[in-house]
Amino acid sequence: MPLNIPTLHKLEAVKKESPNVKSFTFHSKLIAKESKPGQFLMVWDPGIDEIPISIVQASPGGAVELAIADVGDCSHSLHQKQVGDLIGLRGPYGIGFSLHGERICMVAGGYGAAPLRFAALRAKESGKHVIVLEGAASSAELLYVQEILDSGCDLRVATEDGSGGYKGLVTDLLEELVASGEQFQQILTCGPEMMMERVCEITKRAKIPTQVSVERIIKCGCGACGSCDLGGYRVCKDGPVFTAEELARTEFGRWTRAKSGKRIPVIPNVLMGNEVELVSTPPVHFTPEYEPLLKTEVCGIDFPNPLANAAGFGVSGMLLYRYAVAGAGAVVTKSIGLYEREGYPNPTFIELSPRSYVNAMGLPNPGIKSYGPELEDAKYAHVPLVLSIFGNSVEECSDVAKIARTYPVAMFEFDASCPHTEFTAVENDPKLLSSIIKVIKEIVAPKPLAVKISPNIGAPVGLALGAQKAGADAITAINTVIARPVDKTLDIPLLGNPTGYGGKSGKDLTVGGKEIVFALYKELKIPVIAVGGIFTVQDVIEYARNGANLFQVGSALVTEGFETFSRLKEELTAYLRAHEYKNIRELVGEAHKR
Ligand SMILES: Cc1cc2nc3c(=O)[nH]c(=O)nc-3n(C[C@H](O)[C@H](O)[C@H](O)COP(=O)(O)OP(=O)(O)OC[C@H]3O[C@@H](n4cnc5c(N)ncnc54)[C@H](O)[C@@H]3O)c2cc1C
Ligand SMILES: Cc1cc2nc3c(=O)[nH]c(=O)nc-3n(C[C@H](O)[C@H](O)[C@H](O)COP(=O)(O)O)c2cc1C
Ligand code: FES
Secondary structure: OOOOOOEEEEOOEEEEOOOOEEEEEEEOHHHHHHOOOOOEEEEEEOOOEEEEEEEEEEOOOOEEEEEEEOOOHHHHHHHOOOOOOEEEEEEEEOEOOOOOOOEEEEEEEHHHHHHHHHHHHHHHHOOOEEEEEEEEOOHHHOOOHHHHHHOOOEEEEEEOOOOOOEEOOHHHHHHHHHHOOOOOOEEEEEOOHHHHHHHHHHHHHOOOOEEEEOOOOOOOOOOOOOOOEEOOEEHHHHOEEEEHHHHHOOOOOOEEEOOOOOEEEOOOHHHHOOOOOOOOOOOOOOOOOOOOOOOEEEOOEEEOOOEEEOOOOOOOHHHHHHHHHHOOOEEEOOOEOOOOEOOOOOOOEEEEEOOEEEEOOOOOEOOHHHOHHHHHHHHHHOOOEEEEEOOOOHHHHHHHHHHHOOOOOOEEEEEOOOOOOHHHHHHHOHHHHHHHHHHHHHHHOOOOEEEEEOOOOOOHHHHHHHHHHHOOOEEEEOOOEEEOOEEOOOOEEOOOOOOOOEEEEEHHHHHHHHHHHHHHHHHOOOOEEEEOOOOOHHHHHHHHHHOEEEEEEOHHHHHOOOHHHHHHHHHHHHHHHHOOOOOHHHOOOHHHOO
């Protein structure tokens, strides 16, 4: 798998496919070789944005084709590009269509015909019988009609205005086809969400296995940020292709998320004529195991084990539930502020080298008032829930804390240290930080408050001592370290935020993070929560020896997946047992006792 970083490609061909859609062809043997139907690329228009686009074609010679509808800022800017212009590509990403069975029906709407054209071609190459049903508002908007026919598929079209094929909806065609008794082993669909929802209704009745390509807001594209959440699935990593059964247990067809992560109806309520309830489908009941060797207590809270996710690796409560099921002993939310924030344009997350990342998400969040439903969902995790909050003035933090304290959480973490937003000021201004801590503490007491710091201002121990004096109950260290990656060819920042500054996470933080935790433990009376470059059990052991009580895992979830929690738990248990420790707490601070 190539690194998660845009690499520049020359645009080889541009073609108008319909009034609103152009196709773009690039040459990349690496991308073409790895691409499967249903997967997508992140397409970077330097200085504008980076957007997810499905792959239409990937030829053995290395030609990679994409079809882009002109719908907004980035797609519009891409539509102005000429042959020879440089565009950044990364990927392919996600799980594509699985082409099993001898007879497959594909139902396409709008630019959904793009990934299905790729699937149809691959299915025909392996000798399958393929019927493609394609729908559009008018015949001018039908995509890839000739190409689909040339690949030997049986194509049937529907147009809403009757200018081509059947007059009506493509789902009416599907209904007729299914009613005619034609047999299919699979139905594949891609198009507007309400069309695909209808496809699922029809195929459920007819008991035909169905795969659906879903769209959500994509930022990192590789499973880090959780912007693309769908019932706890990350569309970029666990999808974009899902089975209809998987989708039936999510909000698919009812609600989606804005760039901030806020829940919004798929179709605005005014158009639907009724109000969609923005609630999740309850997951399977889960009870965590309190293991004798790993269970611990910090700030008066009992944890089944000392592992948690780091703040920012997911916005939704359902994703936090998945972390707990995967083995986390606590879960930490995205940092939530007073107001809804979209975050920065993409690229927001890139990989500099294996296990080394830089992000400038820009604190996207729905705002504390709208965050209640996520915390209700996170209760299904049944492990202590830590609500991360931020704000850049005493008044703002006070308002956040007043709402935050009404939520069902065990602990709060104040993010004083995001290195790439206007909120850096908090960590940089010790007086302000003390005032904020005092006011939050007063509001949320008796619940504990951890304060998260970074090494970016150069004196983490002094900062932590100040936080302790102001009333912090724990220190979380460390947040990301400031960095500004640049594209060498274009000599412009790779990150999409205005300054190009971001925060480094992953393996480059492991050594420094452990040193800081050592220094903090030596000086502080309050517990230390470790975060920064935890990948292996050795990292957990060293952080514990240096003085940490709890361990938050971030970047490892991208590199190694959710299994990180169960693997670390297993290896930590084995280590403690082999060295005859009775509990993880005996390890905490051992390095200071030598
Ligand atoms: C996995 C995946 C594959 C996709 N494949 C294609 C494709 O092959 N061709 C194509 O033209 N488009 C595709 N899209 C949609 C495309 O990414 C968005 O239309 C694009 O990001 C819009 O960016 P913009 O800056 O032009 O518009 P913006 O100004 O960002 O937005 C314009 C409108 O589109 C909505 N929007 C933005 N991003 C998304 C998104 N990710 N999902 C749903 N709505 C969104 C916004 O809310 C807004 O209403 C795909 C999306 C996903 C998630
Ligand atoms: C995509 C991403 C989003 C993040 N968002 C937040 C956040 O909202 N609040 C916060 O305190 N830290 C945030 N962080 C920092 C992490 O919580 C963590 O401190 C950092 O990534 C170091 O840990 P790691 O090396 O294990 O990733 C974010 C990091 C990443 C990569
Ligand atoms: S976009 Fe899917 S997790 Fe970030």
